[in-house]
Amino acid sequence: MIRELLKEYKQTAKETRQRLDEVNRTLKPLQLKDKKDLRKHELELLHQLEQDKKILNAALSSLVFSIKWMKTGRMPGAQRGIEKRSSYDEREVVSDPYWIQLKKESNTDIFECKIDEEQEDFKAQLLRDITKKLTKTEREVLELRAKEFSIRETASMLNIPKSTVSDILKRTQNKINEEWMIV
Incomplete structure (x- = not known):
């Protein structure tokens, strides 16, 4: 049961990393431009991609934390x-x-x-x-x-x-x- 769950979490983490890479590839050209030169829809896209990046990083962090916990059987970082x-x-x-x-x-x-x-x-x-x-x-x-x-x-x-x-x-x-x- 836990192995299946761990496998699913690893797959989700992999997909999240891929999505984060896509967001970073799309975001990079927009970040290189001066914000004054961007059109309204490009500014909205830039803002949305930055929000997506924050959400994906948080999700990936949580997934990695959960995976470590499932592998070791104890909370990562806890030292008792x-x-x-x-x-x-x-x-x-x-x-x-x-x-x-x-x-x-x-x-x-x-x-x-x-x-x-x-x-x-x-x-x-x-x-x-x-x-x-x-x-x-x-x-x-x-x-x-x-x-x-x-x-x-x-x-x-x-x-x-x-x-x-x-x-x-x-x-x-x-x-x-x-x-x-x-x-």
Whole structure:
């Protein structure tokens, strides 16, 4: 039942986008002309097309919102409970199990655990295997984040939007989780 409804909403959204494109194509030549040069019927048409554009944009926005809600089963934009997890992910600090480091205060020491050469080789090989599965951009983003650059700094360095950096990180995490179980 919900799949059929979702399919209908997607089709309606597609048709609404097509109608919006038609309105924009018709509206563009009229907007390029000076309003003083337009005839009365052209001014009325311009006004009507601008109103149509507003209505179609509102309808399309509502359709997209509804489609997201039906796909996810919760209201888009609402962040309660587990949905807020991504905001915690940025604060998560990945720690190497071989190094235990306490926050350095005046009299706090750093504790180390010895790593033998075999463990280092294993870690290096694992890292090579993981990075082979990633694209160049995914590797760059992962390396910058591993060097503790923020998402904003990473996006700025790579000249891509912050949302793209977040998407790449999620995609990379999914790829890694599919192949290896990292503890």
